[in-house]
Amino acid sequence: MTHLPFIIASYMIALGIIIFFTLQTTFRLKRDKQIIAQFSSRREK
Amino acid sequence: MRKGKTIQFLTRLANPGNFLNIASRIQPWLNISAFITLTMGWIWGLFFSPPDWQQGDAVRIMYVHVPAAILASLGFALLAICGFVLLVWRLPLAGIAAKEIAPVGAAITAICLMTGSLWGKPMWGTWWVWDARLTSVLILFFLYLGHIILLNAFEDPDRGYRSAAILAIVGAIDLPIIKFSVNWWNTLHQPASLSFRGGITISHAILWPLLVSMIGFSLCFFALITARIRAAIMEKRIETRLYTNGQGDHL
Numbered sequence: 001m002t003h004l005p006f007i008i009a010s011y012m013i014a015l016g017i018i019i020f021f022t023l024q025t026t027f028r029l030k031r032d033k034q035i036i037a038q039f040s041s042r043r044e045k
Numbered sequence: 046m047r048k049g050k051t052i053q054f055l056t057r058l059a060n061p062g063n064f065l066n067i068a069s070r071i072q073p074w075l076n077i078s079a080f081i082t083l084t085m086g087w088i089w090g091l092f093f094s095p096p097d098w099q100q101g102d103a104v105r106i107m108y109v110h111v112p113a114a115i116l117a118s119l120g121f122a123l124l125a126i127c128g129f130v131l132l133v134w135r136l137p138l139a140g141i142a143a144k145e146i147a148p149v150g151a152a153i154t155a156i157c158l159m160t161g162s163l164w165g166k167p168m169w170g171t172w173w174v175w176d177a178r179l180t181s182v183l184i185l186f187f188l189y190l191g192h193i194i195l196l197n198a199f200e201d202p203d204r205g206y207r208s209a210a211i212l213a214i215v216g217a218i219d220l221p222i223i224k225f226s227v228n229w230w231n232t233l234h235q236p237a238s239l240s241f242r243g244g245i246t247i248s249h250a251i252l253w254p255l256l257v258s259m260i261g262f263s264l265c266f267f268a269l270i271t272a273r274i275r276a277a278i279m280e281k282r283i284e285t286r287l288y289t290n291g292q293g294d295h296l
Contacts, residue, residue, distance in 0.1 A: 002101040003101060003167045004102070011109055017156055021148075029272060029279070036279060039283075039286055
């Protein structure tokens with residue numbers, strides 16, 4: 001395959017940014033759900 | 046009849062609570078379809094599509110670069126629509142959506158610029174030229190950054206939302222400039238290979254993986270912004286509950 005370093009770098013940059021945003025959003029959602037669940041359990045008590 | 050139903054659906058969707066319910070239901074499907082199509086498009090593009098007769102294997106960068114370029118413009122068009130809706134109808138969801146779209150749009154524009162450079166070096170012999178297409182996309186990147194900065198620049202969030210909305214609407218003038226720059230000016234960047242008027246000027250063996258990559262990238266973009274908007278709505282709810290419970294000082 002010609003120009004391999006350029007091709008690998010392109011795909012890795014895109015993949016890295018997608019993974020970064022996916023993880024960031026997943027942790028955000030997880031944290032928010034936990035806080036909302038805490039609120040709900042406090043209200044039940 | 047259908048138009049009325051569409052408006053009814055959009056009005057329902059504009060309510061953050063309804064958006065959260067609908068988005069939570071479609072999110073898993075969006076995630077799965079994004080993962081499958083993007084993986085399929087990239088594997089097809091990397092290993093099963095033929096090399097270009099002139100560019101060789103460097104053409105495979107196109108399967109990342111072109112979808113990123115299209116979504117960079119689409120993301121900013123969405124920001125401008127959100128800005129318009131926010132200024133005219135004052136729907137809070139439009140502000141939340143704009144805040145969540147902007148970082149993803151900026152990252153996609155960065156992908157477009159970086160992969161463009163990586164494609165330019167072996168093909169043009171240079172990483173960068175101050176060509177009309179490249180410069181207008183760089184301006185788009187700065188517009189995204191400006192939008193993010195403006196949103197967070199004011200103590201009163203509403204002022205931030207309104208200022209960023211005006212920037213998005215005015216900045217949308219850059220979108221036709223990006224699109225037609227290759228026709229209006231003599232650029233190093235090639236003209237569009239896919240257009241409604243000019244037809245398709247690339248081989249079908251390259252076109253299909255490109256289309257699959259485009260769909261995959263778009264689904265990935267929408268899955269990300271839907272998830273981010275869901276998180277932002279939940280954070281607003283948490284903030285409201287903390288204030289109503291008298292714990293606002295902890296924020």
